[in-house]
Amino acid sequence: MHDTDNTSANTVQKPQTNRSAIKPAVRIQEMVLFSMLGTLMFCSKIIMELLPNIHLLGMFTMVYTLVFRKKALYPIYIYVFLNGLFAGFAAWWIPYLYLWTILWFVTMLLPQNMKRTTACIVYPLVCCLFGFCYGTLYAPAQALLFGMSFKGMCAWIVAGLPFDFLHGIGNLCAGLLIVPLTALLKKLVKH
Numbered sequence: 001m002h003d004t005d006n007t008s009a010n011t012v013q014k015p016q017t018n019r020s021a022i023k024p025a026v027r028i029q030e031m032v033l034f035s036m037l038g039t040l041m042f043c044s045k046i047i048m049e050l051l052p053n054i055h056l057l058g059m060f061t062m063v064y065t066l067v068f069r070k071k072a073l074y075p076i077y078i079y080v081f082l083n084g085l086f087a088g089f090a091a092w093w094i095p096y097l098y099l100w101t102i103l104w105f106v107t108m109l110l111p112q113n114m115k116r117t118t119a120c121i122v123y124p125l126v127c128c129l130f131g132f133c134y135g136t137l138y139a140p141a142q143a144l145l146f147g148m149s150f151k152g153m154c155a156w157i158v159a160g161l162p163f164d165f166l167h168g169i170g171n172l173c174a175g176l177l178i179v180p181l182t183a184l185l186k187k188l189v190k191h
Contacts, residue, residue, distance in 0.1 A: 026074065033189075034071070037064060038078025045083070053134075053163045054170030058127045059177055061100050065107040066123075066182045067189060076100045095141040102137060103130045116179060124175030131171030135160035 044056045064072035080100065084093045106126060136157050143153035
C-alpha cells in the first residue's frame with residue numbers, strides 16, 4: 001500500500017477574518033484630530049486666562065458635539081486631562097470630570113436638523129445658560145469635597161454669581177461662533 005502525502009487533508013484551516021469588518025472605536029486619523037482639538041481647547045483657555053471666567057470652552061464643547069456627536073467626548077476629556085496635568089489634579093479639577101459632560105449631553109439632546117436661523121439663536125443661548133449655571137453645577141462637588149452644609153453651598157453659589165454672570169455673557173458672545181465653526185469643521189472633516 002502506498003502512502004500519499006495529502007497535506008491539505010491533514011492541515012486545519014484557519015478561519016479567515018475580514019479585516020474591514022473589524023472597526024476600531026477610534027481611527028488613527030480621529031485620534032490625531034481629537035488630540036489636536038482637545039489641545040486647542042486647552043490652549044484657548046490658557047490664552048484667555050487674563051479675563052475672569054471668559055473663555056471658548058463652552059463653544060468648543062458644543063461645536064465638537066454637533067460635529068462628532070458621541071465621539072466629541074474624546075477631545076473634551078483630552079482637554080480635561082491636559083488641564084489637570086498642567087494645573088494639578090487637585091480638588092478644583094474633580095468637577096471638570098462631569099461639568100463638560102453636562103453641556104455635551106444637553107447639546108446631544110438638541111435636534112440635529114435645526115434650521116440655521118433657529119440654531120443661531122438656540123446654540124448661543126444654551127452656551128450662555130451653561131455659563132450662568134456653571135457655579136451652581138460646580139457647587140455640589142465643592143460641598144462634598146470640603147464638607148459644606150447645604151446652607152454653605154448656597155452661600156458659595158451666591159458669592160460666585162458675579163463670576164457666573166460674566167461667564168454667561170462671555171459664553172453668549174463665544175456662542176455666536178458655534179454655527180459658522182460647526183459648518184466649517186464639518187466641511188473640513190469631510191475632506
